[in-house]
Amino acid sequence: KAAAGRQSDLLAHSLWINDSSSSSEDEAEEVEAIDQDEIFDLIRSIYDPEHPNTLEELRVVSAPQVTVGTNRITVEFTPTVPHCGMSTLIGLCIRVRLLRSLPERYKIDIFVKPGSHQSENAVNKQLNDKERVAAALENPVLLDTVEQCLANVGSRGAIIV
Amino acid sequence: MNIDLPYTIQPISELPGHEDRAWHVAWNPTKPLLASCSADKTVRIYAYSSTSNEESKSIPTYAFKTLTSIPTGHAKTVRAVAWAPSGETLATASFDSNIGIWECEKVDDMENGENDGSGEWECISTLEGHETECKSVAYSSTGTLLASCSRDKTVWIWEVHPDGEFETISVLMEHSQDVKCVAWHPSEEILASASYDDTIKLYIEDPSDDWFCFSTLSGHTSTVWSLAWSPVFDSSEECTSSTHGSGGPHSHSHATTASYLASASDDTTIRIWKRIAEHKWECVLVLGGHERSVYSVSWCRGVRPAFTEEGTYLGWLASASGDGKVLVWELWDPPSSSAISTPPRHKLIASLSSAHGVHDVNSVVWNPRSGFEDLLATTGDDGCTRVWRITPSS
Numbered sequence: 001k002a003a004a005g006r007q008s009d010l011l012a013h014s015l016w017i018n019d020s021s022s023s024s025e026d027e028a029e030e031v032e033a034i035d036q037d038e039i040f041d042l043i044r045s046i047y048d049p050e051h052p053n054t055l056e057e058l059r060v061v062s063a064p065q066v067t068v069g070t071n072r073i074t075v076e077f078t079p080t081v082p083h084c085g086m087s088t089l090i091g092l093c094i095r096v097r098l099l100r101s102l103p104e105r106y107k108i109d110i111f112v113k114p115g116s117h118q119s120e121n122a123v124n125k126q127l128n129d130k131e132r133v134a135a136a137l138e139n140p141v142l143l144d145t146v147e148q149c150l151a152n153v154g155s156r157g158a159i160i161v
Numbered sequence: 162m163n164i165d166l167p168y169t170i171q172p173i174s175e176l177p178g179h180e181d182r183a184w185h186v187a188w189n190p191t192k193p194l195l196a197s198c199s200a201d202k203t204v205r206i207y208a209y210s211s212t213s214n215e216e217s218k219s220i221p222t223y224a225f226k227t228l229t230s231i232p233t234g235h236a237k238t239v240r241a242v243a244w245a246p247s248g249e250t251l252a253t254a255s256f257d258s259n260i261g262i263w264e265c266e267k268v269d270d271m272e273n274g275e276n277d278g279s280g281e282w283e284c285i286s287t288l289e290g291h292e293t294e295c296k297s298v299a300y301s302s303t304g305t306l307l308a309s310c311s312r313d314k315t316v317w318i319w320e321v322h323p324d325g326e327f328e329t330i331s332v333l334m335e336h337s338q339d340v341k342c343v344a345w346h347p348s349e350e351i352l353a354s355a356s357y358d359d360t361i362k363l364y365i366e367d368p369s370d371d372w373f374c375f376s377t378l379s380g381h382t383s384t385v386w387s388l389a390w391s392p393v394f395d396s397s398e399e400c401t402s403s404t405h406g407s408g409g410p411h412s413h414s415h416a417t418t419a420s421y422l423a424s425a426s427d428d429t430t431i432r433i434w435k436r437i438a439e440h441k442w443e444c445v446l447v448l449g450g451h452e453r454s455v456y457s458v459s460w461c462r463g464v465r466p467a468f469t470e471e472g473t474y475l476g477w478l479a480s481a482s483g484d485g486k487v488l489v490w491e492l493w494d495p496p497s498s499s500a501i502s503t504p505p506r507h508k509l510i511a512s513l514s515s516a517h518g519v520h521d522v523n524s525v526v527w528n529p530r531s532g533f534e535d536l537l538a539t540t541g542d543d544g545c546t547r548v549w550r551i552t553p554s555s
Contacts, residue, residue: 104519104520105519107453125357125383125384128427129384129427130454130521131296131341132339132357134182134200134238134256135237135256135293138237138256
């Protein structure tokens with residue numbers, strides 16, 4: 001339930017990819033709603049930490065597993081195996097990508113597909129604890145791994161402003 | 162904002178300056194100072210003053226200003242701050258696993274000798290021992306003990322000696338997960354800790370042995386983020402207060418012994434635990450109203466009862482959440498004739514949405530100083546510290 005915050009998780013500004021097309025219009029004037037395909041575009045090219053494949057190729061993420069509500073986005077993902085030790089890292093990569101790409105008004109909740117992981121509750125709890133997420137991203141080794149998984153995300157999906 | 166509620170939460174001051182998420186804020190108990198901390202590794206100290214025209218009984222005006230930004234030297238996020246009861250010392254809890262102890266250098270040319278916090282803040286001690294992120298730090302009511310907690314699942318109790326010396330007197334390993342918060346009882350040496358394991362643990366010292374956990378409070382269905390004990394009303398305050406109205410049945414002796422603990426959780430609720438025996442607390446009330454994690458609770462004496470209830474006034478409880486809302490409840494002890502486990506009477510008296518715009522509100526803290534009890538400070542993911550005043554809705 002906890003939403004991860006924005007700024008802590010963005011860390012160094014050099015990590016932020018500025019979208020040159022960002023307009024200076026007031027947020028209030030933006031009426032176009034974000035849809036699940038746009039969210040899927042943002043996360044489909046994340047690399048799996050253990051494979052040379054993307055989360056889309058491994059069917060870890062899919063558009064129907066994204067739910068867009070009013071200022072709330074829920075992403076469900078499917079670990080490749082029920083004992084996948086990398087699930088929290090995959091979830092963290094998804095969260096960081098969305099934090100860096102979505103307007104601040106969105107609260108993001110990330111869960112594994114029900115029944116897809118033997119430690120489902122533990123994984124979900126950790127991924128949605130903003131304090132645990134913030135601390136994880138202050139760990140240079142972990143952050144470096146996240147950055148590697150996100151190395152190619154810019155190939156699909158644009159930053160939404 | 163709900164206009165039907167008897168009180169309104171009015172903005173008094175916005176204090177930007179942190180370059181990253183502001184996690185926590187603490188009012189100095191004796192001086193007009195406020196400290197906030199952030200993921201930007203700094204602590205900001207603010208000073209405030211108020212002017213009021215006593216004759217016309219006009220609403221006082223407050224002026225808040227930033228005194229200084231302390232770089233701290235912590236290698237990671239500063240997660241929490243706590244003032245010693247004397248108001249002379251500030252403790253910081255950091256994700257770098259250390260606790261920092263800070264004092265303000267006295268400025269020599271100050272005539273009255275009062276340390277107004279405008280001098281240089283220096284680290285007089287660093288407490289090392291936790292293995293991972295420190296999440297919370299708290300001084301006991303007498304200032305002789307300090308408690309800290311960490312993701313390493315432990316709670317440490319330190320004895321405070323003069324000259325910045327600290328001695329570890331206990332390492333409590335009761336929780337099975339990350340410990341999020343520690344809070345001392347306002348008048349007794351009872352310590353409470355809240356955890357990612359969904360429980361709250363209460364500790365006392367065995368005079369012939371070590372500190373030990375005498376109770377585990379279960380009921381929350383997710384992480385417990387924050388704790389607040391009900392405030393102590395001493396009888397002199399009770400008697401001099403003219404704001405309680407006439408004829409209100411107040412049991413003074415009961416007021417000094419009543420003891421409740423409020424807890425805030427990721428399960429979006431606040432639970433109220435009541436002392437039903439010397440070493441026994443029981444959940445008597447669950448408060449809803451938030452839509453996301455409740456990150457912070459604070460309980461103060463409040464200013465005056467908004468409504469007249471049979472029983473004893475227990476003050477005001479404020480909560481802050483990831484849903485951006487701040488809620489304030491007024492609580493009353495039930496009449497002494499009722500059963501011991503009767504829940505307190507409660508009424509939502511004020512509500513504020515989007516306290517920090519679209520951002521999560523990470524902490525809410527009442528000003529403990531006499532005459533300022535209607536002031537609240539909040540911090541949010543926007544890096545701001547905001548000050549609010551609770552005023553009667555007209």
